[in-house]
Amino acid sequence: MMSADGSKQVMARVGPGKSDRGSETRELLLVTAERLFAEHGVEAVSNRQVSEAAGQSNNFAVGYHFGSKEDLVVAIMRRHSESIERRRTEMLAQVTGSPDLRDWVSCLVRPTTEHLASLGSPSWYARFVAQVMTHPSYRKRVVDEAYTSRSLQQGHEGMFRLVPRLPEEVRQERNDLGRLMLVHMCAERERALQEGTALPHSTWESTAAGLVDAIVGLWLAPVTARR
Structure with a gap:
């Protein structure tokens, strides 16, 4: 389920090709993290919460694509x-x-x-x-x-x-x-x-x-x- 935060638009662009799935997921995580950090503060939001809000079944998606939270912020x-x-x-x-x-x-x-x-x-x-x-x-x-x-x-x-x-x-x-x-x-x-x-x-x-x-x-x- 997506809110009106830009994530839905990102998901709409996801095509069936597996080669693009990683970059689309990465973009979705970036959009979602930016919104959550802006609304609640960086310290208050965990990588797991970002993954869940982005609709990822893998709760470690942020770590997989970016590494640490600091790396996510820089990205x-x-x-x-x-x-x-x-x-x-x-x-x-x-x-x-x-x-x-x-x-x-x-x-x-x-x-x-x-x-x-x-x-x-x-x-x-x-x-x-x-x-x-x-x-x-x-x-x-x-x-x-x-x-x-x-x-x-x-x-x-x-x-x-x-x-x-x-x-x-x-x-x-x-x-x-x-x-x-x-x-x-x-x-x-x-x-x-x-x-x-x-x-x-x-x-x-x-x-x-x-x-x-x-x-x-x-x-x-x-x-x-x-x-």
Whole structure:
């Protein structure tokens, strides 16, 4: 039995050929795990529960296809990262050499918001990321994974060339704050879209514009003298 979580659509694509069955099962497990982790938190959901919710008779299906829960979390991230990476690479090609801080911050914000917009509603990816980022060990693995992206490195390099010189601890703090803004504002919009509640912005595009404004302001804000 499938709920309206995207799993049914995955099952509908399963063909009779045995050669495709493994990849279809893997995709179904990814979709189901993403939804459950987004709704309940990564720690609260076991691999067995993911397998059961995905309609798998083998309760060890997750372990068979992915290994550990941490490996499953990384696989979900990678399922979305190709689209985000492609969008960021295209944006970076358009802003090469730009002296405008807003252009570089946009390259860090808009690839994610555009990808989320492409998923339609309901979606669970933004809330999944927010849940993962509150988990100490999974957070480190996911952040380390993200920073292997050459386009993300290029975006940060371009941004840091234009921000004022800051003490290292302030720079790290503002980098963390910018990431938290992006992660949690996207998660809040995704949740509101599913629940049909009021939104501060009418579209993902306007959400991105607000985030770019806020993050640019964050980097340009003065630093209070510290003893």
